[in-house]
Amino acid sequence: MQGVTQGGQASYVANPYLVDEKRRLVPKMKINNIDQNTLHFELHNTDLTIANALRRIIISEVPTMAIDIVEIEENTSALHDEFLAHRCGLIPLFSIDVDNFSYHDKCQCMYANCEKCSVKFDLIVNNTQNDIYEVTSNDIYPKNPNVSVVPCKLMNNKGEPEDPITIMKLGKHQQMNFRLLARKGIGRQHAKWSPVATCIMYKDPIVKIDDDRINQKLTKEQRKEFVKCCPRKVFNFDELKNVVEVESADKCNLCNECYSFARTHGQEKGVHITENDTMFHFIIEGTGAIPPVEIVKRAFKILKTKINNLSSDLMESIKGNVNQMGF
Numbered sequence: 297m298q299g300v301t302q303g304g305q306a307s308y309v310a311n312p313y314l315v316d317e318k319r320r321l322v323p324k325m326k327i328n329n330i331d332q333n334t335l336h337f338e339l340h341n342t343d344l345t346i347a348n349a350l351r352r353i354i355i356s357e358v359p360t361m362a363i364d365i366v367e368i369e370e371n372t373s374a375l376h377d378e379f380l381a382h383r384c385g386l387i388p389l390f391s392i393d394v395d396n397f398s399y400h401d402k403c404q405c406m407y408a409n410c411e412k413c414s415v416k417f418d419l420i421v422n423n424t425q426n427d428i429y430e431v432t433s434n435d436i437y438p439k440n441p442n443v444s445v446v447p448c449k450l451m452n453n454k455g456e457p458e459d460p461i462t463i464m465k466l467g468k469h470q471q472m473n474f475r476l477l478a479r480k481g482i483g484r485q486h487a488k489w490s491p492v493a494t495c496i497m498y499k500d501p502i503v504k505i506d507d508d509r510i511n512q513k514l515t516k517e518q519r520k521e522f523v524k525c526c527p528r529k530v531f532n533f534d535e536l537k538n539v540v541e542v543e544s545a546d547k548c549n550l551c552n553e554c555y556s557f558a559r560t561h562g563q564e565k566g567v568h569i570t571e572n573d574t575m576f577h578f579i580i581e582g583t584g585a586i587p588p589v590e591i592v593k594r595a596f597k598i599l600k601t602k603i604n605n606l607s608s609d610l611m612e613s614i615k616g617n618v619n620q621m622g623f
C-alpha cells in the first residue's frame with residue numbers, strides 16, 4: 297500500500313506500480329536453452345498470476361491435432377481393441393497447421409468429418425513372415441498425401457532421427473487393419489491434445505551465504521562437505537581463496553539440504569534461500585506436435601485474447617450499469 301495525495305486528500309492504492317511510472321514493471325523474456333523439442337526461458341518483471349496463467353495455457357489450451365476415432369476392421373494381435381485405440385490416440389501428430397482446421401463440433405459439416413475438421417489415416421499391417429513385426433507410427437499413412445498432419449518424426453540432440461513409436465508387435469499371421477481419424481482439440485479435453493510432455497515453471501531462487509558463518513566458522517573440510525551436500529551443485533569451493541561461493545543459484549530446487557547442514561554444524565543463519573517474486577523459469581518439453589517456441593507464442597496470443605475479452609466485457613458491464621443509473 298502506498299499513500300498518494302490527490303486534490304489535497306490522502307488516498308491509498310493497492311498497487312503502487314500503477315501510479316508510479318518509474319516503478320512500472322516492463323516484462324521481458326530471455327531464452328537460456330533451446331533445441332528441437334525443449335525450451336528453457338526466463339520471464340522477468342511480471343508476477344505469479346501472469347506466469348501461472350501462461351503455464352496453464354501452454355499445457356491445456358494450445359490446440360493440436362490427435363487421433364480421436366479408431367475404426368477397427370481386423371485385430372488379431374495379442375492386445376484388445378480398446379488398448380490399441382488408446383495407444384494410437386497418444387501418438388503425437390505434427391500440428392503446425394492446426395489453425396487451418398475447425399473444431400469438429402463447430403464445423404459446418406455437422407458431424408460428417410470433412411477435410412476442414414479431420415484428417416484420415418490407414419494403419420494396415422499383415423505379418424506374413426516368421427519373424428516378429430514391430431508396428432510403429434511409421435505404419436500410419438494419411439489418405440491425403442498432401443496433408444501436413446502426420447505422425448511426428450523426432451530428432452535427438454545430435455540431429456539424428458529417433459526411433460518411431462511402437463504400437464504393437466505382431467507374430468506370424470497376425471494383422472491389424474484400422475481406420476484412424478484425427479481431430480483438433482485442446483489438452484483440457486484430453487491430455488493427448490496437449491502440445492507438451494512437461495511444462496515446469498518456478499520462481500527464480502536467490503541463494504546467499506553468510507561469509508562470517510560459512511567461510512570463517514566452518515573448517516575447510518566442513519566447507520567442502522557443505523558444497524557436496526547440495527544435490528544441484530549450486531555451490532563451488534574455490535581452492536585458491538579457500539572459500540565457498542554461490543555458482544549457479546538458478547539450479548536450486550529449494551530442497552533445504554544446505555540449510556540443514558549449516559544448522560547441524562551450529563550455523564543456522566549461514567545460508568539464506570528465498571525466491572524472486574518477479575522472475576520465473578520455464579522448462580518446456582514438447583511432444584513434437586508444435587515447436588516449443590511456437591507453443592509459447594500461441595499461448596501468449598491466447599492469453600492476450602482472454603484479457604482483451606475480459607476488458608471489453610468489463611467496459612460493457614460498466615456501460616450497462618451507468619445507463620441503468622441514468623447518468
Ligand code: SF4
Binds near residue numbers: 526527528554
Ligand atoms: S536448497 Fe537444496 S538445491 Fe538449493 S542450494 Fe540448498 S542444497 Fe542446493
Ligand SMILES: [Zn+2]
Binds near residue numbers: 403410412414
Ligand atoms: Zn467438418
